[in-house]
Amino acid sequence: MYYSEFSTPLGTMYAVADSQHILGLYYQGQKYCPDMSQYQYEPEQWLLEAATRQIQRYFSEPGYEFYLPLNPNVTSFQKSVLDVLQQIPSGKTLSYQQVASKLGKPTATRAVASAIAKNPVIIVIPCHRVIGQDGSLRGFAAGLDRKQQLLDREKQGSKAVA
Known part of the structure; x- marks a missing residue:
């Protein structure tokens, strides 16, 4: 490797x-x-x-989409969470609860948060697009300052391409 x-x-x-x-x-x-x-x-x-x-x-480039062959070493549950994250458009967010609900496991919010925290392909698999149910920033393995900057950048970019 x-x-x-x-x-x-x-x-x-x-x-x-x-x-x-x-x-x-x-x-x-x-x-x-x-x-x-x-x-x-x-x-x-x-x-x-x-x-x-x-x-x-x-x-x-605002709105840039990645085209990389990915193969993160994760569990099947983590993979299902990461698959949901890849469906969140740039400039949009979901709550941890919404991700859990999309998995059909609405009570698995903590497990979803743990899987997101261990995302091995940061930015490309956009874990920064997941926020607290109240709209607040919650855990980001690379730091909340970076999470905020990524979200701000994407929101500005989505306005530029809209």
């Missing part, structure tokens, strides 16, 4: 890939970020270059 690091407007990110899939995208210092020393540093690996380009386009 390989990794690279690159700069974004919100700090340094790491991308992790095997030969066919992106396995993770993490901010430096993010909760649940793996130790990069277990991977081979290979910034020219084609998937890592693609991830870097696409993250940079996300920050420069």
